Amino acid sequence: MSKIYIPRDTTALAMGANQIAAEIAAEAEQRGEPVEIVRNGSRGLFWLEPMIEVETANGRIAYGPVERTDIDSLFNSGFLQGSTDHPLCQGLTEAIPYLKKQQRLTFARAGITDPVSLADYQSLDGFNGLKKALQMDPQAIVDEVKSSGLRGRGGAAFPTGIKWQTVLDAVSGQDQKYIVCNADEGDSGTFADRMVMEADPYMLIEGMTIAGLAVGATQGYIYLRSEYPVAHQILNEAIEKAEAAGFLGDNILGSGQRFHLEVRLGAKAYICGEETSLLESLEGKRGLVRAKPPLPAIVGLFGQPTVVNNVLSLAAIPFILSQGGQAYADYGMGRSLGTLPFQLAGNIKRGGLIELAFGLTLRELLEDFGDGTFSGRPMRAVQVGGPLGAYMPESQWDTPLDYEAFAAIGAVLGHGGVVAFDESVDMSEQARFSMEFCVEESCGKCTPCRIGSTRGVEVIDRIRNNENREANLELLSDLCDTMIDGSLCAMGGMTPFPVNSAVKHFPEDFQPKTEQGA
Amino acid sequence: MTVFHEPLQQQVSEVISELKHKPGALLPILHAIQERLGYIPPESVGSIAEALNQSRAEIHGVISFYHQFRTTPPGKHQVEICRAEACQAMGARQLEAHAKSSLGIDYHQTTGDRTLTLEPVYCLGNCACAPSVRVNDEIVGRVTADKFDQLVSELQTQKLEVLS
Numbered sequence A: 001m002s003k004i005y006i007p008r009d010t011t012a013l014a015m016g017a018n019q020i021a022a023e024i025a026a027e028a029e030q031r032g033e034p035v036e037i038v039r040n041g042s043r044g045l046f047w048l049e050p051m052i053e054v055e056t057a058n059g060r061i062a063y064g065p066v067e068r069t070d071i072d073s074l075f076n077s078g079f080l081q082g083s084t085d086h087p088l089c090q091g092l093t094e095a096i097p098y099l100k101k102q103q104r105l106t107f108a109r110a111g112i113t114d115p116v117s118l119a120d121y122q123s124l125d126g127f128n129g130l131k132k133a134l135q136m137d138p139q140a141i142v143d144e145v146k147s148s149g150l151r152g153r154g155g156a157a158f159p160t161g162i163k164w165q166t167v168l169d170a171v172s173g174q175d176q177k178y179i180v181c182n183a184d185e186g187d188s189g190t191f192a193d194r195m196v197m198e199a200d201p202y203m204l205i206e207g208m209t210i211a212g213l214a215v216g217a218t219q220g221y222i223y224l225r226s227e228y229p230v231a232h233q234i235l236n237e238a239i240e241k242a243e244a245a246g247f248l249g250d251n252i253l254g255s256g257q258r259f260h261l262e263v264r265l266g267a268k269a270y271i272c273g274e275e276t277s278l279l280e281s282l283e284g285k286r287g288l289v290r291a292k293p294p295l296p297a298i299v300g301l302f303g304q305p306t307v308v309n310n311v312l313s314l315a316a317i318p319f320i321l322s323q324g325g326q327a328y329a330d331y332g333m334g335r336s337l338g339t340l341p342f343q344l345a346g347n348i349k350r351g352g353l354i355e356l357a358f359g360l361t362l363r364e365l366l367e368d369f370g371d372g373t374f375s376g377r378p379m380r381a382v383q384v385g386g387p388l389g390a391y392m393p394e395s396q397w398d399t400p401l402d403y404e405a406f407a408a409i410g411a412v413l414g415h416g417g418v419v420a421f422d423e424s425v426d427m428s429e430q431a432r433f434s435m436e437f438c439v440e441e442s443c444g445k446c447t448p449c450r451i452g453s454t455r456g457v458e459v460i461d462r463i464r465n466n467e468n469r470e471a472n473l474e475l476l477s478d479l480c481d482t483m484i485d486g487s488l489c490a491m492g493g494m495t496p497f498p499v500n501s502a503v504k505h506f507p508e509d510f511q512p513k514t515e516q517g518a
Numbered sequence B: 001m002t003v004f005h006e007p008l009q010q011q012v013s014e015v016i017s018e019l020k021h022k023p024g025a026l027l028p029i030l031h032a033i034q035e036r037l038g039y040i041p042p043e044s045v046g047s048i049a050e051a052l053n054q055s056r057a058e059i060h061g062v063i064s065f066y067h068q069f070r071t072t073p074p075g076k077h078q079v080e081i082c083r084a085e086a087c088q089a090m091g092a093r094q095l096e097a098h099a100k101s102s103l104g105i106d107y108h109q110t111t112g113d114r115t116l117t118l119e120p121v122y123c124l125g126n127c128a129c130a131p132s133v134r135v136n137d138e139i140v141g142r143v144t145a146d147k148f149d150q151l152v153s154e155l156q157t158q159k160l161e162v163l164s
Ligand SMILES: Cc1cc2nc3c(=O)[nH]c(=O)nc-3n(C[C@H](O)[C@H](O)[C@H](O)COP(=O)(O)O)c2cc1C
Pocket: A151, A152, A153, A154, A155, A156, A157, A158, A160, A182, A183, A184, A185, A186, A187, A270, A271, A272, A273, A274, A275, A276, A308, A309, A310, A311, A313, A314, A489, A490, A491
């Protein structure tokens, strides 16, 4: 019997994977060629989705992107018997350069396994970190995380070990602490969290359980955005199975230790990715940002000490515990240690997930991996770090991907999302959208953000209409300064990043159309 | 005054009694009501408030804060178009314009035959195969104007099948 892998990841499904799976099954039956179809996660080579793989004696062979009309010829070419003549054949999956050049620690299992198979997970080191943690005392677990140098992957890059130490040391009045996984992933151009949840959910479950053991928390919540229905279903399936098998619950692997986990859905609000707003939302309130201090580590969910970590931060934990903090810290540069899963999206030929140690340049990512734009037209601007990140012109593409190097030029690495635009982009329109997004998504607590963004849209409209352009450009700059200085959180405080960078690096798009190219 | 239909009231009560004991129960309750009924009937605010020991104003404040919750019945299918940057880079603005003009409705509106409701969304996590559209719980990638029309016509045919 031949084994075929057909992903059940959102992007693979969005490109027709379910239909391909159904038709391959039907075709195989009709031809009397027995097949076993495994619905794996995605490898993250999204330009090849649906990318199907056939298991052979030499390893798995990939074909993609497969369309319905290719199925007949795939069978005719003998793909099930290991023949590699088909034009869609990409050769051995592991040898595809895009994948081979990566350093996958967090995504080591992504796309290889059936995401909800506990046996698959355990056959590839799954739960080894948890087993170690169960033998350690809480301080030793926290020390291991500290030694890894892991900084939170959700955007602010705060050292995870230090956050955990604060929660471990905090005294809870009600003897209850929480682990909250921030799975709100609201940034455009980011999908690494989604991939973890869809391709390797047990890794997140394991990471959260270890976090619970480390700080003495017995309840965890995954706050998942409602825009991710596939991840929702897979997470629930995985949690149920993990519980039934004793990896979660009242007696984890017979240790007498307890940890419970529940998925909670957000309700379409970007600001609920901000950690304090997220906690308000989890408590059943409007997602208004809380002033800090007190830190959530001390007064968090329902007033109790709480670890709030991004999916990728928690997903890095099983590796750190099983291989040791130093093994993780051996990757990276400067103070940016370990790996970051970069996400290439937008107008790019080869979009997907690329996990690498910090330090390669943006250009290497765009050219060596992305292979230029999807449209084939010259690339003009790249927004890194989500909707609050700066637009970078070509002159900045040699910046190494490192938190400090990006900060030094007024840009942000954030969650590692990279969105490419070709020359058809109108940067004044992008700047306007940034303000408009802030109007839509501001929590409304402070004036510079709530009102300033509305004014920002109006001012940019006037500039685009060439009304008092110079004066309005100055007004826009003042407005941005006010938002930066007067906002409570990064929503209002960083919306000026994309706006200012667009004005600064692409001034021609803020000139009257008649003067352009004159 | 609107009359709150008995069956609706009963469904709302069921949801509330099932979920009200969860810590932070409000969002799960609102999701569950909307999942069952397609929207959150304004008349249910009172029972939710009572069950959670909060004021009606507080419940209303939460419902209105989140883009997801609606207080009027939607069309049979929900179609969401991603408006975020990665999709913009691949032509989402033109796609939105096409969708609005071919359906003859704007965002947050429902077609006259009540087949579909159009909503904006800011990122579906399918940014590498943009532009993206979500139809109910299904996400579709690389959506062109033609592909959009085809999706819509499939939804309309489905509706006819159900009625016939
Ligand atoms: C407006 C705004 C949106 C945010 N959205 C997210 C998000 O979607 N996911 C996330 O993990 N962190 C997000 N953050 C960062 C969180 O506030 C917080 O720093 C993070 O969850 C901490 O986890 P980490 O230390 O593991 O990074 C956001 C912050 C702001 C200001």
